[in-house]
Amino acid sequence: MKERLEKILTEYERRPGEVIPLLQQVQAALGYLPREAMLAIARFTGVPESRVYGVATFYGQFRLTPIGKKHILVCRGASCHVRGAPRILQAIERHLGIKEGETTPDLEYSLETVACLGTCGLSPCIMTNKKVEAKMTAKKVAEHFCKDGRR
Amino acid sequence: MTISFQELKRRSKETWKALRGSRRPTILVGTAACGRAVGASEVLEAFRRELDSRGLEGALIEVGCTGLCYAEPLVSIVKPSRPGVCYGNVTPEKARELVERCLVRDDPLPRDALGTIGEGRVDGIPRLVETAVFKPQVRRTLRNCGFIDPVRIGDYVANEGYSGLARALEIGPEQIIDQIKRSGLRGRGGAGFPTWRKWQLCREAQGAPKYVICNGSEGDPGTFSNKLLLESDPHSVLEGMLIAAYAVGAGRGYVYCPAEYALALQRLETALAQMEECGFLGDRILGSSFGFRITIKEGAGAYICGEETALVECIEGRRGVPRLRPPFPPTSGLWGLPTVINNVETLACAALIAQRGAEWFAELGTDKSKGTKLFCLSGNVKHGGVIEVPFGMTLREIVQAIGGGTSDGRPIKAVHTGGPGGGCLPPSLLDTPVDQDSLAVLGSSIGSGGVVVIDEDACIVDLARNSLDFAQREACGQCVPCRLGTRQMFDVLTDISRGRGQPDDLELLAELAEGVRLGSLCGLGQTAANTLLSTIRYFPDDYQAHIQRKQCPTAACTLTADEEPDPSLSLLGRGE
Numbered sequence: 001m002k003e004r005l006e007k008i009l010t011e012y013e014r015r016p017g018e019v020i021p022l023l024q025q026v027q028a029a030l031g032y033l034p035r036e037a038m039l040a041i042a043r044f045t046g047v048p049e050s051r052v053y054g055v056a057t058f059y060g061q062f063r064l065t066p067i068g069k070k071h072i073l074v075c076r077g078a079s080c081h082v083r084g085a086p087r088i089l090q091a092i093e094r095h096l097g098i099k100e101g102e103t104t105p106d107l108e109y110s111l112e113t114v115a116c117l118g119t120c121g122l123s124p125c126i127m128t129n130k131k132v133e134a135k136m137t138a139k140k141v142a143e144h145f146c147k148d149g150r151r
Numbered sequence: 152m153t154i155s156f157q158e159l160k161r162r163s164k165e166t167w168k169a170l171r172g173s174r175r176p177t178i179l180v181g182t183a184a185c186g187r188a189v190g191a192s193e194v195l196e197a198f199r200r201e202l203d204s205r206g207l208e209g210a211l212i213e214v215g216c217t218g219l220c221y222a223e224p225l226v227s228i229v230k231p232s233r234p235g236v237c238y239g240n241v242t243p244e245k246a247r248e249l250v251e252r253c254l255v256r257d258d259p260l261p262r263d264a265l266g267t268i269g270e271g272r273v274d275g276i277p278r279l280v281e282t283a284v285f286k287p288q289v290r291r292t293l294r295n296c297g298f299i300d301p302v303r304i305g306d307y308v309a310n311e312g313y314s315g316l317a318r319a320l321e322i323g324p325e326q327i328i329d330q331i332k333r334s335g336l337r338g339r340g341g342a343g344f345p346t347w348r349k350w351q352l353c354r355e356a357q358g359a360p361k362y363v364i365c366n367g368s369e370g371d372p373g374t375f376s377n378k379l380l381l382e383s384d385p386h387s388v389l390e391g392m393l394i395a396a397y398a399v400g401a402g403r404g405y406v407y408c409p410a411e412y413a414l415a416l417q418r419l420e421t422a423l424a425q426m427e428e429c430g431f432l433g434d435r436i437l438g439s440s441f442g443f444r445i446t447i448k449e450g451a452g453a454y455i456c457g458e459e460t461a462l463v464e465c466i467e468g469r470r471g472v473p474r475l476r477p478p479f480p481p482t483s484g485l486w487g488l489p490t491v492i493n494n495v496e497t498l499a500c501a502a503l504i505a506q507r508g509a510e511w512f513a514e515l516g517t518d519k520s521k522g523t524k525l526f527c528l529s530g531n532v533k534h535g536g537v538i539e540v541p542f543g544m545t546l547r548e549i550v551q552a553i554g555g556g557t558s559d560g561r562p563i564k565a566v567h568t569g570g571p572g573g574g575c576l577p578p579s580l581l582d583t584p585v586d587q588d589s590l591a592v593l594g595s596s597i598g599s600g601g602v603v604v605i606d607e608d609a610c611i612v613d614l615a616r617n618s619l620d621f622a623q624r625e626a627c628g629q630c631v632p633c634r635l636g637t638r639q640m641f642d643v644l645t646d647i648s649r650g651r652g653q654p655d656d657l658e659l660l661a662e663l664a665e666g667v668r669l670g671s672l673c674g675l676g677q678t679a680a681n682t683l684l685s686t687i688r689y690f691p692d693d694y695q696a697h698i699q700r701k702q703c704p705t706a707a708c709t710l711t712a713d714e715e716p717d718p719s720l721s722l723l724g725r726g727e
Contacts, residue, residue: 021448078373121375
């Protein structure tokens with residue numbers, strides 16, 4: 001990890017303004033933000049550790065624990081909500097046996113909700129590893145997870 | 152040495168004409184994010200394979216989104232013998248059929264067509280611009296969306312793109328600000344502040360360098376028009392940014408775009424590289440003394456960063472917490488320097504004004520809201536997507552004539568506009584002409600243009616609860632009334648929706664709402680309870696049903712409980 005961190009850091013300038021892009025890059029490479037990474041970013045940019053931690057915990061994108069290989073985001077925007085998003089979330093929770101905000105013990109899946117995916121014209125939608133799937137139904141959810149061998 | 156603008160324009164027009172007037176058929180596949188979400192990439196691949204395996208000649212071009220999200224994936228086939236024909240809901244199977252019937256056998260398949268594009272007619276197919284969805288629209292900002300290739304700067308230039316910048320450089324900064332002033336352009340992000348005043352304040356402010364930030368945050372749930380513009384016509388926004396920068400004397404700019412908008416980010420990167428190649432970025436742009444550079448800033452998932460000063464904090468690398476104002480960003484913004492922050496759509500409008508003139512722009516709209524506005528139709532509506540209409544059109548026209556009403560023909564119960572800070576209006580108020588001020592007196596607003604149609608299956612109390620859930624999650628935490636008050640309102644609404652409501656809950660909610668409004672520094676807190684207040688005002692019976700009879704008229708609320716949903720249960724029967 002240390003080498004990967006070093007490599008990412010060399011691509012940036014030693015400025016406080018680089019904290020967020022750095023956190024984003026590190027998370028893209030490692031999947032989450034380990035404590036060592038936040039400390040390294042603090043030292044590199046000259047920003048106090050507490051502030052780097054403050055930034056990492058402020059923004060919804062960042063996470064301090066590893067996430068599953070498949071990262072599922074369920075949209076809870078107004079359009080998705082009135083078109084059945086709560087049912088979709090419930091169905092996925094049932095299939096995976098985890099609640100919103102949790103990761104399966106085998107690190108295969110993480111399940112989160114998101115304020116809006118901006119695909120409201122085709123609601124309800126979910127996003128799996130950056131790919132949006134629209135017009136979701138409980139049936140589609142079932143098919144989705146059967147394909148993956150989960151119930 | 153880059154070529155002159157005139158030369159670039161000439162070459163672009165030639166290429167555009169050659170391609171569109173080609174003897175080969177052209178297939179345009181809409182592959183913006185909404186199309187991809189329902190399989191546009193697979194459709195594109197199916198066309199590619201089918202053309203290859205049959206050895207057919209044909210140009211396959213990826214375009215952006217026309218705004219007809221409900222009909223995605225959208226494909227247009229242009230043959231030299233007739234106008235282009237647009238098909239909706241295309242699947243890979245349908246793609247193969249279109250190649251066989253339309254390309255090989257020359258049958259335009261009128262049964263499957265949405266409409267024709269361009270001059271001429273095809274028997275049995277309406278012109279797209281005359282269809283119910285398009286006819287009431289005036290597509291100015293959207294003119295290129297779905298018709299040009301967003302990764303080719305030449306397509307934009309061939310359609311008068313960057314002529315607004317060229318014109319601005321000719322007439323000078325004061326003149327361009329004056330044009331924006333005469334056009335009456337007001338910000339499209341929600342606040343509706345006159346754009347020229349922002350520019351003027353920043354131009355007059357002391358301090359250098361100055362900055363221009365394009366605010367693509369678009370956090371209001373139910374809005375996606377900025378995304379559509381950035382994906383389908385990124386140069387129209389970037390041209391606006393250049394004009395703003397030239398007008399205020401800025402040398403550096405940032406485009407802020409949420410990480411969820413992966414395709415928009417990709418399109419922006421491509422666009423910036425092309426601008427550099429063509430001499431629209433860097434020093435001495437188009438041979439003038441004006442120099443400008445743009446950096447993309449990927450958002451990190453915080454709604455509050457749509458607020459100008461929180462956005463600035465985010466770019467500076469800190470928690471996105473709004474600043475105390477004044478000073479306002481035009482005098483003290485990024486790094487304490489003069490900064491203009493404009494919304495994506497506002498910048499696209501500014502580019503159009505520079506291209507076509509202030510008078511042309513102001514021909515449409517109402518007294519105080521000039522021009523056209525993008526609206527995002529979603530919820531239970533037949534024709535969900537992005538539309539563009541002049542200010543002054545009624546909500547009923549937007550939702551019924553263009554949107555086609557609910558998808559299953561059931562009555563509309565409410566129309567929610569303006570995101571969480573907007574409000575819910577009942578059908579009886581839908582004849583109000585919509586502009587940037589008119590909905591405020593009714594307790595709603597157009598915000599950044601989200602229009603969510605709600606039918607009788609959706610519970611109004613649950614909708615208000617969803618809105619407060621959003622506010623309490625997204626509150627930055629700085630102002631105590633907002634941080635705690637939004638949570639309190641959410642908790643009270645949760646109680647009501649689970650049959651635990653008390654007779655005086657509505658009074659309590661009104662009191663909390665007022666406290667949060669008064670005690671918050673930024674728009675999030677000040678408007679957090681708007682949706683709630685509008686639902687109490689217009690749908691009191693729904694609240695009474697929950698509070699007094701402990702019943703949800705729609706059964707939606709049983710879903711918010713932890714147990715399995717069972718519509719037959721009343722709220723009291725849940726054993727809580």
